[in-house]
Amino acid sequence: MRFSRQRDIVLNVLQRTESHPTAEWIFDQVKREIPSISLGTVYRNLNQLADGGIIQRIFDNGHVRYDGKMDQHDHFRCIRCQQIFDVHLRLEDITKNIPQDYGFKVTGYALEIRGECHQCQTKETEQ
Amino acid sequence: MRFSRQRDIVLNVLQRTESHPTAEWIFDQVKREIPSISLGTVYRNLNQLADGGIIQRIFDNGHVRYDGKMDQHDHFRCIRCQQIFDVHLRLEDITKNIPQDYGFKVTGYALEIRGECHQCQTKETEQ
DNA sequence: ATATTAACTAGGAATAATTCCTAGTTAGTT
DNA sequence: AACTAACTAGGAATTATTCCTAGTTAATAT
Structure with a gap:
């Protein structure tokens, strides 16, 4: 580049x-x-x-x-104003500490896990 | 409707x-x-x-x-074949049990938490 | 310093995904 | 059976993003 x-x-x-x-x-x-x-x-x-x-x-x-921030962090979206806030947390904290720490009222979350499925791990070919 | x-x-x-x-x-x-x-x-x-x-x-x-499934579940995306799989888990399991349970190799995740920010909780007005 | 060239740029056309518009149709109610 | 609000097909419009082309430039070698 x-x-x-x-x-x-x-x-x-x-x-x-x-x-x-x-x-x-x-x-x-x-x-x-x-x-x-x-x-x-x-x-x-x-x-x-x-x-x-x-x-x-x-x-x-x-x-x-x-x-622009590349440190590991998650995002919190306000379902009313649609703003996205950065949050720094360990997964264990998700359901417990967010309201206190950030003042957010949590109503839900979406998690996407990424990686390789079993089929792809056992295949050598790069697609 | x-x-x-x-x-x-x-x-x-x-x-x-x-x-x-x-x-x-x-x-x-x-x-x-x-x-x-x-x-x-x-x-x-x-x-x-x-x-x-x-x-x-x-x-x-x-x-x-x-x-079409409305039960609480998360998704796993294979970074190679791009398939999306349903996974049923509690958040505490994310970093621990997925590989064993599903055969997935986890390389990362994206989590979005939703709710109301402090500002919106203290406002009465619906936008 | 200058020449070389692969990677870049501006501008706009093309594509892809989604929404919007209109005139006609239909499910649910009276 | 009549009414009407919510629906439909079809296609145009909009939005977000990528692609194309001819010209420009950053990095390298001379």
Whole structure:
């Protein structure tokens, strides 16, 4: 991955926000510094940065958002204002300590576990 | 919500599969019974059923899939074949028992907790 | 410093997923 | 049987994202 001013600013915009913005929001911010930047460039760079493990994608009700923080953390979504907050917790804490620690009222959660299924572990072929 | 043949067949198709299909896949299945059905009808019904708590939406890397099972369960995605499997577990089991119980090799997970943030709990106004 | 070139960019067209619109139909009620 | 709100098919519109092309530039070698 080569250095480019566009990628540098995309990354900096993302790392400087506490929010979990969409590509469109990042595009608007980056335009303040590089008015000629194109939306395709923002998407390309976000994908490259995410594929390179420098930022992460988060999935918000079928829409993609981005997160510049790479430490292990989870997200809390408010079902009323739809804001996404960062939370740092161990799994054991999920049902117990969140309300006290963060002031959140927890009504549910969605967990997706990732890894390799049995079938794929026993196959050598990379798809 | 009124009964319609279209909604009934959409629901039955979804409840009969073990997979977590997209709207398009459901559309193709329903067409076998109602060849004239339109994709918009499938989307409308899936949304109504999900909003009514009869089915659930699941979010697959920024794409929407549907799940006809409403019991509390989680999902396991194979990072190689991309299949999504149902898993029934308590949160405490996540890091411990999955590999043994299901034969999965766990490499990560994404957890989204839902509820009301402090700000929204103290506001009376419904947005 | 300059030349080289693979990786990049802007701009816009193309694609994919989903929602919206309209005129006609139908399930449930009276 | 008549009524009507909720539904439908079909297709246009919208939204999010990717793709394409000709020109530009960061990193490397000379």
